[in-house]
Amino acid sequence: MDNKLLALDYPVLxxxxxxxxxxxxxxxxxxxxxxxxxxFRSHDLSGWGKAGWLVLVIILPLIGVLAYLIARGAGMGKRDVAQAEQAEASFKAYIRDAAVGGTPPEGGGRSHVDDLARLADLKDKGAISDEEYQKAKDKLLV
Known part of the structure; x- marks a missing residue:
């Protein structure tokens, strides 16, 4: 009997x-x-600008959110796209480095494979001897 009363007290609408x-x-x-x-992600706002927008959005949420969307709404999409492109580029660079055989050394964009190819090229051109090539190769592979 109580279930029927509850259903009547709270209609579908x-x-x-x-x-x-x-x-x-x-x-x-x-x-x-x-x-x-x-x-926080926006680089074109100063610290005071970020603090001002944050205070406005938290203290007066309805006015702050609407004002932010009107003033900076178009930039939100651009910043989202830029962040997604940066994340994708970082991911592709990581995959490329992992496929080569490890991350490149600090400060340089080269891997051991590139260095070995350069050594072989120098040896083929006669710029270094076989002994120098072998020593440099052993040093790289250690």
């Missing part, structure tokens, strides 16, 4: 309204966190 409110709250917090991360 109220359930849909509650679901809509929950969805809007989740959307609002997603947008708020997206804007906060964009504030």
């Amino acid at each position: 109220n359930i849909f309204w509650t679901m809509l409110e929950l969805f809007l709250w989740v959307l609002w917090f997603f947008l708020l966190f997206k804007i906060i991360t964009d504030i």
Whole structure:
């Protein structure tokens, strides 16, 4: 008997309204966190600018979020694309270095394979002798 009363006290339209409110709250917090991360990621804002936007977004959330979207909304997409391209380039460079046989030495963009190829080229041109080639090769492979 109590279940029937509960169903009558909370009609279906109220359930849909509650679901809509929950969805809007989740959307609002997603947008708020997206804007906060964009504030910190932005390199063209000074420290004071970041602090100002952050205070505005936290203290007056509705006005702050709308003002940020109007003033800097177009740049948000560009910064997202730039970060994605940078992450993809870093990933491709990592894969390329791993395929060559390890990460390149600090400060240089060369690997041991490049150094060995250069040594073989010097030996073929006659710039170094066989003994010098063997010593340099042993030094690289150790």
